[in-house]
Amino acid sequence: MGKSLNGRRVAVVGGLRTPFVKAGTYFKDLSPLAMSTHVVAEMLSRYGVVADSLDDIVWGRVIHDPRISNIAREIVLDLRLPARIRGYMVSNNCITSAHAIANLADAIAGGRSEAGIAGGVESMSQAPILFSREASRIFLEAGLASSTSQQIKALLRLRPRHFRPESLSVKEPSTGLSMGEHCEIMAKQWQISRQVQDEIALRSHLRAAQATADGRLAAEIAPLKGIDRDMIVRGDTSLERLGSLRPVFDRSSRGTLTAGNSSPLTDGAAGVLLMSEERAAKEGRKPLAFIRDVHFASLHPDDGLLMAPALAVPALLRRTGLSLRDMDIVEMHEAFGAQVACNLAAWEQGWKDEAIGVVDQAILNPLGSSIAVGHPFAATGARIVTTLAGEMARKKSRYGLVSICAAGAMAAAMILERD
Structure with a gap:
């Protein structure tokens, strides 16, 4: 990227995130939108950004909530930011917010944007509950029924097996392996x-x-719910402790991956404030770096x-x-x-x-x-x-x-x- 054809460089003005915590613990009651708006609001405050100066919010997630199709736009509306700010969602597994940053940087370098926030969020604590396809068809038919009698007729086909949820798969659809x-x-x-x-x-x-x-x-963390640090860090661990853990993916004597040498399921959100070099200079900002x-x-x-x-x-x-x-x-x-x-x-x-x-x-x-x-x-x-x-x-x-x-x-x- 460097300098685009029109010579515009993209500045990383700052970044901010929630503490990162193990799924099912401190942030289990916080929605992805709540964590996201916390980061964006705190970023605007910490960096003294006038909301009306933003052009875009590009935000991502991997575990989707079907009730919110475009979380980026909901951040804009939930925080009551100027309605003209464009907000769109991206999603591509673990490189999701890298795509968000690249997309926003391309827009800035190309002159379509001057400033924006790119990032992403994940709540493994609030992963959607899935039901079997058969149960889903019955629920959908009941929901689309045009009369109460049709709705009851559909629901009467439900059996106890239909109420057993299916866990969200972490396996690759193309290979069947995690x-x-x-x-x-x-x-x-x-x-x-x-x-x-x-x-x-x-x-x-x-x-x-x-x-x-x-x-x-700590400099990159916006405290949330009284937590001001990442809660997964274990400074007191040792090779002996790590070596005592059993393999979790290949449980035979040949297995080597454990919970200790693998990244944990985590809740958290993070964002980066990007501006054109000219906008940053105009506002008297000293960029941390350029893309x-x-x-x-x-x-x-x-x-x-x-x-x-x-x-x-x-x-x-x-x-x-x-x-x-x-x-x-x-x-x-x-x-x-x-x-x-x-x-x-x-x-x-x-x-x-x-x-x-x-x-x-x-x-x-x-x-x-x-x-x-x-x-x-x-x-x-x-x-x-x-x-x-x-x-x-x-x-x-x-x-x-x-x-x-x-x-x-x-x-x-x-x-x-x-x-």
């Missing part, structure tokens, strides 16, 4: 040991705990469901003329410790694209990542961009890299830069 099961296959193919996975998880927790203690993570470029990639699930970063990142570096050595910070989404290790190995060795080198562990996820902080699917991209931009500003870094894998065998890569 992400964890796919990642177990990847770990075996790439010979990633349990020890390596647990070490990645431990490093994530220890770094997130340090970043919580020194205020770096240099974005790339999305995909492959066949049989090649490794979470291996698309091995395509997205090399392609992005090649297009920008930058190298992995140019990156001062690398933020890599930790869906699983094994997924991180597999993609790092692919970058180092070359796989379906050229080798790009080795990532220094000192610059990889310096504030921890999704294993420790949490992973509300549609919010993760905005969280990672917020974390990276903030750390780049603190360290006066030149370049930062974002890498996010996603279900469906897809990935997003993004480069942020500072002058």
